[in-house]
Amino acid sequence: MLMNRAETALINSPPRRWLQRFYEVPVLLRLGGRIPPGSTALEIGCGSGYGSQLVLQQFGASRIDALDLDPMMIDRAQRRLTPFGDQVTLVRGSATDLRAALDAGDDSYDAVFDFGIVHHIPKWRTAVAEAARVLAPGGRFYFEEVTAHALNRLTYQRLFDHPTDDRFTAEQFLDELRRHRLLVLGSVTRVQGDYLLGVATKPLSNGGAR
Template sequence: MKMNWVEKMLMNNPIRAAFQIWYEVPLLERLGGRTEGMKVLEVGCGRGVGTEQILNRFGASSVLAMDLDPDMVRLARKRLMKYPADRLSLTVGDVTAIQAEDQSFDAVFDFAIIHHVPIWQDALKEIHRVLKPGGRFFFQEVTSHALEKWSYQTFMVHPVENRFSGTEFINELERLGIQVGTKTTEKYGGDFVYGVGIKK
């Protein structure tokens, strides 16, 4: 499910970018380390703020960044045009049907996109499929605790059924064989869950 104009406005502004760069990215790095020299997939890249951090701060060798919304991919291409084709590929894509072979990536990043997916379990299955054994899944997600709030329901559009708590999200990862263990934390009263899982 694509973001509506309100959420696009909220996500595509300097305050959101600063929060992602100075808070979320360092938190995920502390939980899961860097990805230096690795082949990385980013699902739901938006305008490419996180993509740039994966390339620079996390040190990925190459990144395939995808988004369901062609408008976001166009913005990301404009933002990231300085990166050569051997380091960065941007494409329109669906996290429930990733166009990649099994065990293609050393790491996958999710900066709050899977809560937009109606059958979010299918997205996690695909991430598990494309991760190599020992590969890492870095995630920051919005939980049902947040989505049930008046502000989210009034101004944004999300699936209303089959939503997840932080615990339910992690339990599904563990069931698939992506071990999170203690490498997770919830923030803002349970509105957000952050973590890193390793594929067995």
């Protein structure tokens, strides 16, 4: 589901970028650490590309694939990420079908990043399943999400457009991760019941995590 004009302006604003760089990224790094050198990452719903830039600069990815439904966002991301050259592949596509969008096979990525996009996807359970499918054993799923508790607030309803069916609570989102064998690392940061930040990993075949 595409963002409306108000939310598009918000996510491209300096305050949103400041929050992402100076609050969300440090929390996710504390919970999951940097990814190993030489790793390939995926960002679903990349927007203007700022998240992908942080994945390369702060999390240590060697290259990243990123996708978004909105062609205007892909254009913005292309301009922002041009300095990174062939470290970045950008495509227009859906997080619910990564095989069609990126020809992504099972266990393709060392890390998958969700900077607040899954709650925009009507078939959010399919998006989680796809993230789990393409994540390599030992890989990490970094997530920052908005829950039904926030989406049901009057301010959210008036300003933004979101799917109205099957909105997830924090526990429902975490249960869906577990259903796809993604194990949450340490604690999950919850902000007033509205926001959820955490890192989950896909176990190695021997049951461990790298």
